[in-house]
Amino acid sequence: MNIVVCVKQVPDTWSERTLRSDDSTLDRGAADAVMNELDEYAIEEGLRLTEAHGGEVTILSVGPEKASETIRKALSMGADKAVHVSDEALHGSDALVTSEVIAKVLGRIGFDLVILGSESTDARMGVMAAMLAERLSVPQMSFASKVETDGTAITINRQADYGYDTVEATLPAVVSVVEKINEPRYPSFKGIMAAKKKPVETLSLADLEIDAAGAGLAASATEVVSFAKRPPRQAGTIVTDEGDGGTKAAEFLATRKFI
Amino acid sequence: MAEILVLVEHTGETVKKVTCELLTLARACGEPAAVWTGAGAEAGRARLAEFGAAKVYVAESKDFDDYLVAPKAELLAELVAQKSAAAVLVAATTEGREVAARLAVKTGSGILADVTGLADELVGEQSIFGGAITVQSKVTTGTPIIAVRPNAVTPEPAPGAAEIEPVSITVSDAAKGAHVTGRVEQERGERPELTEASIVVSGGRGVGAGENFALIEKLADALGAAVGASRAATDAGWYPHQFQVGQTGKTVSPQLYLACGISGAIQHRAGMQTSKTIMVVNKDPEAPIFELADYGVVGDLFKVVPQLIDEIEKRSQG
Numbered sequence: 001m002n003i004v005v006c007v008k009q010v011p012d013t014w015s016e017r018t019l020r021s022d023d024s025t026l027d028r029g030a031a032d033a034v035m036n037e038l039d040e041y042a043i044e045e046g047l048r049l050t051e052a053h054g055g056e057v058t059i060l061s062v063g064p065e066k067a068s069e070t071i072r073k074a075l076s077m078g079a080d081k082a083v084h085v086s087d088e089a090l091h092g093s094d095a096l097v098t099s100e101v102i103a104k105v106l107g108r109i110g111f112d113l114v115i116l117g118s119e120s121t122d123a124r125m126g127v128m129a130a131m132l133a134e135r136l137s138v139p140q141m142s143f144a145s146k147v148e149t150d151g152t153a154i155t156i157n158r159q160a161d162y163g164y165d166t167v168e169a170t171l172p173a174v175v176s177v178v179e180k181i182n183e184p185r186y187p188s189f190k191g192i193m194a195a196k197k198k199p200v201e202t203l204s205l206a207d208l209e210i211d212a213a214g215a216g217l218a219a220s221a222t223e224v225v226s227f228a229k230r231p232p233r234q235a236g237t238i239v240t241d242e243g244d245g246g247t248k249a250a251e252f253l254a255t256r257k258f259i
Numbered sequence: 260m261a262e263i264l265v266l267v268e269h270t271g272e273t274v275k276k277v278t279c280e281l282l283t284l285a286r287a288c289g290e291p292a293a294v295w296t297g298a299g300a301e302a303g304r305a306r307l308a309e310f311g312a313a314k315v316y317v318a319e320s321k322d323f324d325d326y327l328v329a330p331k332a333e334l335l336a337e338l339v340a341q342k343s344a345a346a347v348l349v350a351a352t353t354e355g356r357e358v359a360a361r362l363a364v365k366t367g368s369g370i371l372a373d374v375t376g377l378a379d380e381l382v383g384e385q386s387i388f389g390g391a392i393t394v395q396s397k398v399t400t401g402t403p404i405i406a407v408r409p410n411a412v413t414p415e416p417a418p419g420a421a422e423i424e425p426v427s428i429t430v431s432d433a434a435k436g437a438h439v440t441g442r443v444e445q446e447r448g449e450r451p452e453l454t455e456a457s458i459v460v461s462g463g464r465g466v467g468a469g470e471n472f473a474l475i476e477k478l479a480d481a482l483g484a485a486v487g488a489s490r491a492a493t494d495a496g497w498y499p500h501q502f503q504v505g506q507t508g509k510t511v512s513p514q515l516y517l518a519c520g521i522s523g524a525i526q527h528r529a530g531m532q533t534s535k536t537i538m539v540v541n542k543d544p545e546a547p548i549f550e551l552a553d554y555g556v557v558g559d560l561f562k563v564v565p566q567l568i569d570e571i572e573k574r575s576q577g
Contacts, residue, residue: 159353223396241558256515
């Protein structure tokens with residue numbers, strides 16, 4: 001099975017994340033860059049499926065040169081090869097443009113299954129799987145907490161507020177996964193060494209025959225009007241329980257009319 | 260006045276609260292037209308009228324329930340073109356955001372995801388990076404598609420005609436790729452849905468074990484609240500994953516958020532920082548969650564919470 005896993009390099013949640021004052025895009029210099037956490041689950045699922053059914057896992061990432069670190073990590077987990085779309089003209093691209101670029105690459109390299117994390121920790125839109133399915137005209141199998149496939153048909157459990165739905169489709173398809181799906185492996189020493197020799201194809205927009213004028217911040221369909229740090233919450237009342245903590249909490253809830 | 264399409268979220272005939280919130284926002288920007296998919300519109304109509312829907316477009320096909328997301332996007336794209344809609348509002352739920360995504364591709368329009376408010380000229384407010392930054396943004400291309408965070412705005416009634424207008428649409432085969440074959444409902448008792456609830460009671464690492472979540476549930480039931488859990492608790496298998504509040508989980512914005520035994524790592528704060536009132540019970544006075552607390556009790560949750568439940572029950576009887 002030919003599986004493509006999309007990965008994104010994001011600012012570490014643990015570092016202070018901010019936007020640039022000049023163009024309101026993510027300040028990539030201000031925070032450590034890491035692989036989007038849910039993408040590790042997507043890679044793990046891809047690896048498990050190829051271990052069971054044969055085939056290859058190709059990593060696909062759109063991002064600046066630095067994203068090659070994230071690609072190497074994905075390869076060190078066990079993926080076979082990678083495609084890195086890197087072009088300065090992509091700076092500030094929104095989800096619409098990014099999905100167009102990814103769809104273009106997918107159309108070019110072919111796939112039985114595309115797997116993504118269900119959202120990125122920076123933008124948190126949760127739209128990419130749906131956009132790709134729409135662009136590629138293949139079934140959308142998103143928010144999966146379980147994936148089963150025999151190489152032709154695919155069934156997922158789609159996580160929902162009330163539990164889950166079972167959804168069926170035939171391949172090729174786009175899948176996004178939630179963290180319940182598996183436990184991602186750590187790269188082994190052997191994996192890290194092997195990753196250094198795995199092929200990474202780097203593509204520019206010109207290589208993909210995408211007009212640079214249609215990409216990047218200027219082509220974005222949304223615009224940041226302004227942004228500001230959220231003012232700190234007003235300090236609340238903190239009491240130490242001396243046998244009456246529950247009673248005091250109830251009094252507070254009563255003054256706010258919750259009880 | 261230009262029409263603002265509002266995709267109705269409903270369970271059978273019952274309109275979800277978030278739809279009333281969307282209608283409230285839509286009224287300020289144009290003429291709200293509700294879009295109802297599947298059966299039940301006749302019965303659900305009254306609620307839409309109460310919150311100011313001028314029209315209700317009804318597409319009755321079973322395809323909207325039988326196939327994932329794509330049929331709804333197809334319907335909205337059709338209506339956007341037919342009615343020259345000024346904007347489309349959806350709930351920022353899993354499905355709402357995905358409908359928005361497909362609609363954006365179909366119509367070449369920008370999306371504002373997870374907005375917490377809407378001002379003049381459809382400028383949306385968003386809370387990003389775990390609530391650290393507030394952004395005002397707008398759509399500059401196409402028909403603005405705006406996904407609104409449930410519970411972020413207060414629904415205000417204002418009567419509308421809610422005139423039903425049937426829409427005939429043939430869902431294309433291309434939109435029938437992902438077939439929904441079953442639904443498995445997991446027990447959550449009579450509790451409200453997590454993202455819709457006006458009160459959420461959450462438990463974290465401090466709860467210590469799965470069986471101890473009974474205490475969190477008891478407090479939730481005393482308050483008529485939904486139950487949430489931190490990632491530490493869901494990863495440990497103490498509570499089902501779909502109740503996880505935080506980054507990679509649900510984002511909630513209730514009137515009251517009650518965090519029990521949750522330290523308040525940034526991942527968790529990302530999912531609850533826009534709650535209106537926050538109460539914390541935690542034995543560690545240094546826990547970062549206290550920075551967010553309107554009211555905090557430093558103490559053992561196994562002592563504080565039972566006493567709180569007793570007090571709530573006493574007051575409700577009195």
